Amino acid sequence: MPELFARPFGPPDRHALLAANGPTFARIALANIVREYPNKLDHVLTSPDDLQPPRQLHPVFYGSFDWHSAVHMHWLLARLLRRGAAGEAASAIPNAFDTQFTPDRIAGEISYLNRPSARTFERTYGWAWLLKLQAELIALASEQPEAERWRDVLQPLADAFAQRYLDFLPLATFPIRAGIHANSAFGLLLALDYAGAHQDLRLRQALIVKGHEWFGRDRRYPAAYEPGGDDFLSGGLCEAALMCRLLDGCDFADWWEQFCPPPLQLAAWLAPVPVSDRSDPKLAHLDGLNLARAWCWRLLLPSLTSPLRETAEGTIEAHLQAALPHALAGDYAGTHWLASFAALALSE
Template identity: 60%
Template structure:
């Protein structure tokens, strides 16, 4: 909380501006007929802002988490107002109706799905103390239910994981969906996530960390995988799994040094700021379970990654500021604040 407090208002302000900014917009939208040529707000009355649908979802999550962690935030009244206007039954039904249309089966799979469930899990935590959040949670529930159904239908058919450091990453999607499954006590979803995680990642050996990062990554596939398996490893302890999975010493160094970002005005190169932040988040989750001899290097790495990219979260080109606050908030939130 100490690290987050001085930044919370800036993150709230950028998120408030983003979720009502309709343009520029990069839709994930299949045009089936000419009638599908409609503006973002008409297609997505909840998640029309913040450049694209999934970023809008996780910037809404940013606002909900800030309300929970920083209840005295000066922007709290404004946050409640905009969430009241977005999370209405009719707006959510329009979002759900869009997903039900033929040809939309893979819309925002899996990244947007996972963030939608992460948002609903955050609302469930806030709802323990906040009547507003109970209304928002109830309004969003049909859309969350639809996404859960999609996960339950998709995961048994997904024979192979996606190990990219971008939106398709399987481990990141499972990690966020797991938060929802545990918050809502959805045992079937949790069981399926655990089965898939162990099938996909349980036998990984000497992870090739030297192959990271990819030039447009905002996730470390290896570190996100480890963060997932920390919660789900089956048949052994996490320490045993890490011992086998851990990269060779020289390769491990690829995860300990922050990456450079040469052009923050480039929408894809700016992903690398997100990579620094998501690495810091994963390392913070993993730190208590790391071997004692590795912990000093990990602690140093967390600080270095945050120092490299936190200054660019709320200030800079819109291609970065429309989404980076969410990843900064993951990295800065108190460990265990998700309550799972």
Template identity: 50%
Template sequence: MRHTLTAEAADRFAAVTLGHVTREYPNKPDHVLAGPEEARTPSALHPIFHGSYDWHSCVHGYWLLARVLRRFPEGAQAVAIRALFDRQLTPAKVAGECAYLAAPGARGFERPYGWAWLLKLADALAHLPETRWSGALEPLAGLFAQRFRDFLPVARYPVRVGTHFNTAFGLRMAFDYAEGTGDAALARLLIDAADAWYDADVDCPAWGEPSGDDFHSPALIEAECMRRLLPPARFRPWFDRFLPRLADRQPATLFAPAVVTDRSDGKIAHLDGLNLSRAWCLRALAGGLPPDDPRRPTMLDAAERHLDASLPHLAVHYMGAHWLASFAVLALEA
């Protein structure tokens, strides 16, 4: 694979991310106003995650920084990352984030995308030698884990769009946290939801891809969810049924990188994220197949072409710069 997460790339991504995780404006809040007294600034609502244009992008910006710090603890941005975490990931500020979730209007806040990324951040922090940051975030992670426990038993149907509401992405990311914390009951709940929603899916046409503001491939993120949650003996027969013509580059739409025509448009800029997300899924799925599987070269080649299409454009405009590097890291490490 030509594209990998080098120390130089990690430093560059971290520098971009450090530039926006505390940048409060412009800001797109996900906030329900119950009265005029709740019209507050982003930093008043969210003591930690008030940067990066929106809450969830700020969360996965912190995840990127934690991931870079783990991979390159002596990297050029390591001192700045540690200083940021010491300022922001404190028990008092985490308590402020927890308090926000107690409001009646916050029940659906960031479901499931932000939930999943917060748990992914908690998992990343747990792998760092500095345990104070993970310990501080634990109460907030516990609240979001509980939200999955409360939501999944009443969620009869999946959401298959290519945006924030996609449930396969939520399950896949939350599973890393459940496994990392040894929460077998949460892991079982996630697996049961995946089985109920996706086990019967066959011969996915992917005919609706890409939609004009996708940053997930509904087909590939579903497959990646099942790869992550199921043992290989169950996943591989399911995958054979779900995308039975991959060796022939079908569905063809999954092999053609999306064309991004205006990177200053936040929705159109999502398509750079789609290219990165597809590359992540294609690489991870190829890794879940036997080494001699004839689909692997085709999938890995497609992943490289998707990376070629969007990696050079991560910081062209703030509409992409505030979040795309996180998906680049997912893809480069897959």
């Protein structure tokens, strides 16, 4: 664990934390994106011919235990490269991207999506992370011209997932509030990043309309029901972070006043959750929940007023203290994905 993080309890310097931990994150991600096994496929078999290894099904995102983790480990590398936080590993990231992001490989990913049995593939968590990855490559290309080739090669796959959102949102009458992959608010948050970066006004409007429709009238969120046993997202905090994005100033303050849980229930979001077995892939989700809470509270921080703002600052520190070490080392149940959530908390 980096010495910087072992300081006495106090306000975290997230930029320094990212710089201190970024090289380790980069080494983890570079190893993960080419580690094919173990692998948990989201795959429908329609005939014996569909029995293929991960690398053939997904020529780009075959590593990191599952498809979506491979996507957000690529995002992590792009984020570290853009923030200058990858350390000595920075020189290996362009080579990795040149290998991964080729027209033929991206065509293979699109071909998989075009299977009739893949209509719900990675909906909406993987969709959102792919768009988030492309948003990061767009930002990276604006600063480092070499990234233009990765951005351009990935764009057709981003187009495919943006269209999936446009097709799906009108059909999605109800949001998914559970704190796991399909959480609707989390997906909208990440997809909005892409819509802004790519200047996709049609997608942005669809996301905004659905966000208001799903969450604009929520009142007194029952925070005491969180977390579930394998949550890695806070449904309530993701929703609040989304509405903070969609509403300005007094409008968000009015929404938050109606939405905010009563004090005794709000306490459920303020203390880190314990993790009983980090070798269990589902229980290890709770480390991710602690990092996701730190990320959400940081997104909310500028819009909060005293004394909740000061409480939230301490909450962010406590959640990072509890979870960040487990993104750096430990069982593969956590290390195949936690570093990306740590980077969200430290760099958004």
